[in-house]
Amino acid sequence: MKTISLFILAYLLGSIQSGVWIGKFFYHKDIREFGSGNTGTTNTFRVLGKRAGTAVLFMDILKGTVATSLPIWFGLSIDPLWFGVAAILGHTFPIFGHFKGGKAVATSAGMLLAYSPTFFIYSASLFIIFLFLTSTVSLASMISAIIITISTIVLPIYAPFILAEQNWLLTSLAVAITLFIIIRHRDNIKRIKAGTESKVNFGLRKTKNR
Template sequence: MKMIIILLLGYLLGSIPSGVWIGRLFFQKDIRKYGSGNSGTTNTFRVLGKTAGVSVLIMDILKGTLATSLPLLLHSDLPKLWVGLAAILGHTFPIFANFKGGKAVATSAGMLLGYSPLFFVYSAAIFAIFLLITSTVSLSSMISAVLITLSTFILPFIAPMILPEFDWLLSVLAICITAFIFYRHKDNIKRIKDGTENRVPFGLRKDDKKKSEK
């Protein structure tokens, strides 16, 4: 029963719709009616601005981190990653926002932070590098998810200081989350192929879209 309660708490933490609540409270907007219609960090940046975007990013990461830490905080033997996964499902299908949520990237990062802070830093560095190279959040998220998944198999053997031991549960969840991230980005993939995907205003390819429009 205790394990079920912890998993439920993890889901409820993940279900906190940061973008929706911040949009309604401070901007009187339902972010799901603007931009991509997504309630996650990227659309928040695009629709509500930097301050709101950073706030949602931090909140979404912390949801995953706190949920993953619940077994430790509540003295349970339940694997941390299961509760982190519950938070990811809550973020994607939030009960507090009619089950219409984000794409799970930030909350997945929060799960990694709760699981292994050093591996989180490593993963965040991968994302940052590809964001600078591509200037595209969606593409960077998908590439990073693949590389992070591969890293769960490789790092324990070549860089144990980052990931000390192979954890089959981490690798299996990484594969599942990566597949889910690709599924949630199916519209973005189409826009990337068409050359119409939005780019951030920094990085090596920030001006590509502007040039194509001239």
């Protein structure tokens, strides 16, 4: 019963729509009606600005971290990654938002932070590097996700100081999350091919958002 209750709690934590709530309470805007219509960090930055976007980024990461930590805090003998999955599902299909949520990039990062801080730092560094090279959040997210997935297999062999042991559940989840991220970014991929995808004012190719 405790396990089921904590799974539900993890899902509810993921369902907290940080961008929507901050937009409504502090800016009197529903970010779903502006920009890409997405409820996540990138659209929050685009619609509400840096302060709100940064707050949503940290809150979405925190959702994944807290949810993944639940079985550790409550002494359950179950892989904590499953609770991270519950938070990711909550973020993507939130009960508080008619099951229409974000793309789960930040929440997935929060899951990694709870599971392995060193691997989280490695993964975050990859994202920052590719964001600097492309100035495009969507492209950086997809490329990073692919490399992170490969890294779950390679690092335990060649760099165990970053990721100590092989966990096939982590690898399986990384594959699933990567595929999901790519699918959810299909409209972004079309805009990237057409050269119309919005860029951030950061990195080698920075420009004003369209």
